[in-house]
Amino acid sequence: MLDIRFSRALQVMLFLAMAADNGAGPLSSAELAHKLNANPSLVRKLLVPLTDEGLVVCVKGRTGGARLGRPTDRITLAEIYRCAVGDKPLFATSPGAEPVCPVTAHAGEYFATLTAEAEEAVLASLGDRTLADGVSELRRLCTDHPRQG
Helix, strand or coil: CCCCHHHHHHHHHHHHHCCCCCCCCEEEEHHHHHCCCCCCCHHHHHHHHHHHHCCCEECCCCCCCEEEEECCEEEEEEEEHHHHHHHCCCCCCCCCCCCHHHHHHHHHHHHHHHHHHHHHHHHHHHHHHHHHHHHHHHHHHHHHHHHHC
């Protein structure tokens, strides 16, 4: 099963970006959770690394919530990806296989190389895109498909 932390974190960032563009104030974890169809505690967990890296600013209290920590054109999707997945590898091998053949003896090394190459490609692709690009693309999609936006 693929990890959904990046897609969830990116959606949160896009919600915050759209809210900022529309002049709205901070969004609470409950509001974000409702938009994600998720639990507010999940949203708060997603916000922790984003806040730690300065991509999001969170204010506690009744009128608090989350807002972007930087302008959308200064936040790359690669930064959001790194915050969401941390150091968890894109691919992982099954641990503890006995080295009884060339596959089991070298699968870990082989997958480590594949993972490094794939991660490099993912980060290169996401590093060229900003949150502002994402907002622009969403606005274009809303124009092209108004019933869905």
